[in-house]
Amino acid sequence: MADALILHEDPCSGNCHKIKLTAALLGIPLELRQYDISKGETRTPEFLAGVNPHGRIPVLQVGTRFLPESNAACWFLAEGSRLIPNDPFARADMLRWMFFEQYSHEPNVATLRFWMKFVGEDALTEQQRFLVPLKRAAGEEALALLDRHLQARSWMVGETISLADVVLYPYTSKCAEGGFSLDGFAAIRDWIDRIESAHGFIAME
């Protein structure tokens, strides 16, 4: 890749960790620019005009172009690599789990981690308190589905690690910080061990 790769990120974010983990597994160097979400640093006029009008990180900068959405950034880094299956059905099935992650897993498992660990339970708004049990139930459903899927296989798709594993790993492995438990999910715990043993693995800071 000729263009310089700069990741606009917050080290606390699992969505950012996915991208750094993809890069680490593939040996791709990334320059990091750090922001603190909790201080509103991704909502400044400069950030909105220059990096992402949606006011969110991560954003992968590729030369002078900007790519928001964590899973799209993982895809960009991994195209043509061993992290994306060659078989067309398996490739689509990998994307299926990446969409599952963003629709059914992250909004519940990651949001509760953010609220419990970074906002703090006592500081939650009335709205957030109302949402906690809904997100708790939906997050548990997502984790249970993941566990059932992994009971019959080592990796989410095919016979080796792919982006489906990489993008589901960060918030699943940190789910206890949001009050979830993996006690009943042995297949998930074994899968986490497999990912953490992969050559090039890096932990979230």
Add this chain to the structure above:
Amino acid sequence: MADALILHEDPCSGNCHKIKLTAALLGIPLELRQYDISKGETRTPEFLAGVNPHGRIPVLQVGTRFLPESNAACWFLAEGSRLIPNDPFARADMLRWMFFEQYSHEPNVATLRFWMKFVGEDALTEQQRFLVPLKRAAGEEALALLDRHLQARSWMVGETISLADVVLYPYTSKCAEGGFSLDGFAAIRDWIDRIESAHGFIAME
């Protein structure tokens, strides 16, 4: 494609329409199996065991394999076609908007359509009533972002229609059914006209 393609779907669902629209634009025949979400037909033991353990449609059946997640099914049908850009950055940017659709647009714009049109405002639960203003605000933010993006271009990515347009079209075009208005969003209205003029376009039933 050698395998028979069967779409497990509900004709009321925009997520199902995306897949039928992708197939129509590319001239790919799909066999349809219809379910009524509102009657729980995707939560039966047979459906959970045989089609999708997540209890959701659409699911694209490819021979004997099953692919849940609407945007993954669109990808599978469109691989190698004119609906996916050749340029790697543009391809990732298309996926960026597909993830945006599932994370920031569909959970708000589509859910309010379902609640207002199919459940009925008077039949909403207390929980759903609480969520309406949150989803209203988030849906309006997503539509505003879409409109700003389209003010400078004809299509979401590159110079021609891609899956980013196809997957954002169904719920955006039907957003009034969820109580949203496109009155202030001329760029979105023009983009809808362009999509509906595309060769092969089919409307939602």
